[in-house]
Amino acid sequence: MRASPPMDSIPSFASFALPATLALLLTLLLFRVRQRMTERRARKERREALDTVAAWPPEAARVLTITERQAYDLLKRAMPGYLVLGQVPLARFIRVPARHSYNDWLQRVGSLSADLLLCDAGSRVLAVVDIRPATESERSRRRHERMARVMRAANIHVHVWREGALPTAAEVRTAMAHVSGQAAAGIKGSASRPMPLIPIAEMFEVLAEGDRAALEGAFDPSMEPVPSGFYDDIEPEPADAR
Numbered sequence: 001m002r003a004s005p006p007m008d009s010i011p012s013f014a015s016f017a018l019p020a021t022l023a024l025l026l027t028l029l030l031f032r033v034r035q036r037m038t039e040r041r042a043r044k045e046r047r048e049a050l051d052t053v054a055a056w057p058p059e060a061a062r063v064l065t066i067t068e069r070q071a072y073d074l075l076k077r078a079m080p081g082y083l084v085l086g087q088v089p090l091a092r093f094i095r096v097p098a099r100h101s102y103n104d105w106l107q108r109v110g111s112l113s114a115d116l117l118l119c120d121a122g123s124r125v126l127a128v129v130d131i132r133p134a135t136e137s138e139r140s141r142r143r144h145e146r147m148a149r150v151m152r153a154a155n156i157h158v159h160v161w162r163e164g165a166l167p168t169a170a171e172v173r174t175a176m177a178h179v180s181g182q183a184a185a186g187i188k189g190s191a192s193r194p195m196p197l198i199p200i201a202e203m204f205e206v207l208a209e210g211d212r213a214a215l216e217g218a219f220d221p222s223m224e225p226v227p228s229g230f231y232d233d234i235e236p237e238p239a240d241a242r
Contacts, residue, residue: 064086067131067164068087068116071129071161072116074167075129078169078170079118079172079179082119082120082179083117083123085117085119086116086117088113088114089113090109090110090111090147093114093125094151094154096110109146109147112143114128114129114130115130115131116128117129118176118179125156126157129159129160130144130160130161131163132160132162132163133162134162134163144160148160159176
């Protein structure tokens with residue numbers, strides 16, 4: 001019968017195997033980290049090697065969709081004397097402190113655009129009109145709500161209009177009643193003021209038939225702007241974006 005190995009040889013083997021296993025794992029981990037860094041560096045070099053025009057052939061598009069143009073005309077008619085701007089990135093009219101990465105803020109919300117801005121004569125933003133589709137995905141809804149939360153935190157009024165159910169000019173003037181006070185506060189001491197909100201005769205709420213026919217006749221789908229939610233389903237959203 002074969003003799004059993006001495007009991008003291010087992011601890012000796014274990015004391016050798018454990019460090020060897022740890023060293024192997026650390027080596028594999030280091031190799032994997034270096035491999036990922038190499039791959040990341042290679043991807044960055046490939047991106048930087050791309051020609052801006054050749055890799056992304058540009059095509060001109062309209063700035064506003066048909067619904068946005070109708071909303072723009074409506075806001076201009078309802079609020080004479082005020083400046084109306086369309087599709088302005090949040091980073092253009094909202095400032096944030098530099099305590100954290102500005103690039104992270106841009107990725108979360110700063111690069112998104114407000115559909116319509118209502119401004120005073122000095123281009124100070126008084127209100128934002130957020131035009132939403134009749135039905136929207138959960139991701140799109142969260143994006144709109146995140147934008148609205150940022151603008152409200154900056155003391156900017158946000159008004160939501162639905163495609164296919166735009167308000168009347170009278171409803172717009174009623175909803176924008178707060179604007180006249182904001183505009184006056186922003187330019188007190190100045191001789192020039194935006195035109196105050198006064199009762200005016202009701203205007204046509206939709207394009208005249210001739211204008212509508214001309215608009216639809218000139219419609220070219222290839223020229224339509226990129227929808228504001230186009231990248232919702234293809235761009236990763238930061239997990240902690242709130």
